[in-house]
Amino acid sequence: MREFWSICLNWFEQELPAQQFNTWIKGLRLEIDPNDNTQYQLIAPNRFIMQWVRERYLTQIEKLGHEFFTHPITIQLSVNKSTPEIPTSHVEPESTTETLKKPLASPKNNDSDYTKTHLNHEFTFDTLVTGRANDLARAAAQQVAMNPGTSYNPLFIYGGVGLGKTHLIHAIGNSIYAANPAMEIRYVHAEDYFSDMVRAFQQNSRDSFKQYYRSLDLLLIDDIQFFNRKDRTQEEFFYAFNALIEAKKQIIITSDTYPKDVQGLEERLISRFDWGLTVTIDPPELEMRIAILKKKAGAENIPISDEVCFLIAKNLRSNVRELEGALNRVIAYAGFHGKEISLDVAKDALRDIISATNRQISLEQIQKTVSDFYKIKVSELHSKKRTRAIARPRQIAMWLARELTSHSLPEIGDFFGGRDHTTVIHACRTITEIKINDSEISNNLHVLIQTLKTSLVSG
Numbered sequence: 001m002r003e004f005w006s007i008c009l010n011w012f013e014q015e016l017p018a019q020q021f022n023t024w025i026k027g028l029r030l031e032i033d034p035n036d037n038t039q040y041q042l043i044a045p046n047r048f049i050m051q052w053v054r055e056r057y058l059t060q061i062e063k064l065g066h067e068f069f070t071h072p073i074t075i076q077l078s079v080n081k082s083t084p085e086i087p088t089s090h091v092e093p094e095s096t097t098e099t100l101k102k103p104l105a106s107p108k109n110n111d112s113d114y115t116k117t118h119l120n121h122e123f124t125f126d127t128l129v130t131g132r133a134n135d136l137a138r139a140a141a142q143q144v145a146m147n148p149g150t151s152y153n154p155l156f157i158y159g160g161v162g163l164g165k166t167h168l169i170h171a172i173g174n175s176i177y178a179a180n181p182a183m184e185i186r187y188v189h190a191e192d193y194f195s196d197m198v199r200a201f202q203q204n205s206r207d208s209f210k211q212y213y214r215s216l217d218l219l220l221i222d223d224i225q226f227f228n229r230k231d232r233t234q235e236e237f238f239y240a241f242n243a244l245i246e247a248k249k250q251i252i253i254t255s256d257t258y259p260k261d262v263q264g265l266e267e268r269l270i271s272r273f274d275w276g277l278t279v280t281i282d283p284p285e286l287e288m289r290i291a292i293l294k295k296k297a298g299a300e301n302i303p304i305s306d307e308v309c310f311l312i313a314k315n316l317r318s319n320v321r322e323l324e325g326a327l328n329r330v331i332a333y334a335g336f337h338g339k340e341i342s343l344d345v346a347k348d349a350l351r352d353i354i355s356a357t358n359r360q361i362s363l364e365q366i367q368k369t370v371s372d373f374y375k376i377k378v379s380e381l382h383s384k385k386r387t388r389a390i391a392r393p394r395q396i397a398m399w400l401a402r403e404l405t406s407h408s409l410p411e412i413g414d415f416f417g418g419r420d421h422t423t424v425i426h427a428c429r430t431i432t433e434i435k436i437n438d439s440e441i442s443n444n445l446h447v448l449i450q451t452l453k454t455s456l457v458s459g
C-alpha cells in the first residue's frame, strides 16, 4: 500500500504545479481496511479538501490503483476527525452548502457599519455568480468565512482586472460580520493603507496607526500590488501581518498576480503569503458571463432575453466590469429611445464593441497560430488524425475558437474538417477541465491568446 501511495504522490507531484500539489495532495493519507485488502480510505485534513479531491483527483487515483493492483480496489474519502486545524466549536456539518447557511445570510449593514468596516454591503456571496472560473476561490472564501483565523490564513486571492476579487473579499467580510457583529473588521485598499500610513507619520500618530491594524479581528487588504517598492509601508504591513497571524486573526489579500510575481514586494512578505492558501479567479466562461448578466438584470428587475445576454456575453469576454458596463449601456440606450430591450436594440447600443470584436480574431488565424505554436500543419487540424500530438492542439484550437470568436458550435465544427458540434463541445470541456490542473496547458493557452491579440493590434 505504501508503495502504491508513493507512486500516486510522485505522479501528482510531477503533473501538478507545486502550489496545487502542496494544497490538495500532500496532506492526504491512505489507509487500508485491516479486514479487507480491497478497501482503502483516503483521509483528507478537512471537508473542503476532501470534496475538492473527490471532484478533481479521485478518478486519477483510482486509475493508478487499477494499474498498480492485480485485484480490484475501492477508495473511499473521509475527513481526519482529529485534525486540529478547525477547532471543535467549528466542527463542519455534513455538506459545505449546509455549513454556510448561517454566516452567509445577507448582512444587514448600514452606513455606520460601512464607516466602521468599509465593507460594501452589496458585495455578498448571494450576489456573486459561481462558475468554473471562481469556484475554488469561492469555496475557499466560504470556508474562511465559516472559520475565520483557523482555516486558511492568510487567504490570498489573485486574478486579472475586474474579475470579482474585490467582490469576493467584501463577501467574506460581510458574511463574517453578519455572524459576528462585534468583531473588528476592516476592508482597506492597499493604496489607502499606504496613504493612512503616510498621514500617520506626518501627524505623529504612528502608534495609533500600528495599534489599530494590529488589533483587528479581520483584515481584508485589496490589490496588494500597490505596495510595489513602498518599502516603509511593506515593513509596517509585515509587522501587522505577523501580529495578526500570531493572534489567529484572519487576513485576506488580493492581488492581480500570483504572490511570487507581484513586482517590488519583499521576499519575506511573499514567503509569508504562502503560509495559507492561494487561489485564483480566471476570466469567466461564456455560460458564467451569461449568468452574471441575468443576475444583474434580475436584481434591477430589467427584463432581458437569453439572446440579448448571449450577444453581450459573446462580445465581452475578459472583464466582468466591462460586461456590466455593456449591459448598462444597452439598458440606457433602450431607455433613451423608449424601446424594449430587443436583440436589434442591443446590437445598435453595442455597435462599436461588436464591430471591434468582429474585426477580431478569425478561425483561420486561430488555426494558423495554433499549428505554428505546436509545429504541426494546419491541414492536420482538419484531418482525422487522433494521435495526441494532433488531437490536443486541435482541441485547444476549438476551445480558442469558442472563447475568442462569435462563431457557433456547428460553424466551428465545420471549420475543423466538417466535425460535428458535439465534438467541439467535448473539446471545449476537456480543455476547460485540464487547464485547471495542467500548468503547461494553461500557460500555452495564455501565450496563444496573447499572440492572437497582439497579431490583431499589429496587423
Ligand SMILES: Nc1ncnc2c1ncn2[C@@H]1O[C@H](COP(=O)(O)OP(=O)(O)OP(=O)(O)O)[C@@H](O)[C@H]1O
Pocket (backbone or CB within 6 Å): 123, 127, 128, 129, 130, 134, 159, 160, 161, 162, 163, 164, 165, 166, 167, 168, 223, 256, 292, 320, 321, 324
Ligand atoms: N462572479 C461574479 N458575479 C457577479 N458579479 C461579479 C462577478 N465577478 C465580478 N463581478 C462584478 O464585476 C465588477 C468588478 O468586480 P471587482 O471590482 O470585484 O473586480 P476586481 O477583480 O477586484 O477588479 P480590480 O482588479 O480592478 O480590482 C463588480 O461590480 C462585481 O460585482
